[in-house]
Amino acid sequence: MPTLAGSVIDVTTTDRGRSMMAGPGMMSGSMRLTADRATVVHGKLTFLVTNAGTIPHEMLVVPLAGTQSAGTRPVGRDGRVDEAGSLGEAAATCAEGEGDGILPSATGWVTLDLQPGRYELFCNLPGHYWAGMYTELTVT
Template sequence: MKTISKLGLAAALLMSGSTGAAWAAALVQVSLWDKGASTEMAMGLAYAAPGLDVSKATMGMKVLPDAVKAGEVTFNVKNDSKDTVHEMIVMFLADPSKPLPYIDAENRVDEDKAGDKGEVSELDPGKSGSLTVDLKAGKYLLICNVAGHYGAGMWAEFTVDP
């Protein structure tokens, strides 16, 4: 009986040790949504835009939770659109009061200059993807950088606490 108890205890310790690593990463659920391809895309809703009224957004992101502790963060991303491709990019905000650098001719954020920390590339409607990154404390912006989507309000603030 003692041998079984020791084996049971050893198995429990091994299992808790292996799941402990999985529990170390913060888990964030991200839903990418829009009002449908037939809806005219809103304009002028980029982060930090003057007179910003996000209630007019025709696209967006739901992020739960919107704050985590610094370290390894896993984003589980689902494109909940019925007919539009979306993506999610993690951008570090060096100065949260300033807009991200933008390429007007391409109608999208300049990812190289903006502080791109990783992405879940273009997801077809209904598809999912994930991204695990090591994030330091600070303010971040999650964006969709498909042409026009960021300016249509497809972004969400995200905080990483110390």
């Protein structure tokens, strides 16, 4: 892994390791995406995402508008939320940026220059957002 730029935020994705299908393409709230802190100082930030689960995951960074809370985005019929406004994602195994998902026991990362505000970090693989894979980050 190369030297990571800026402040590093450790993000962990987890799942229960068995099928969590609750309906067509949907999963019950049994997955998590957590960051090692809830507040960071603005500027260059690297999100180092470790998949501690048993299936692939990813992490997107999207600004939260106004009083919007993490976990409130509408989930489409495909089990995903709208990625409009995404500033970047960590979805490549042992690499930076976009890919097909971070495989179990592996890491991926993305470096962004974030301005002050509130952001939602989430996994947008089908059913994962609905299953609880999101958290909020405040940038001061």
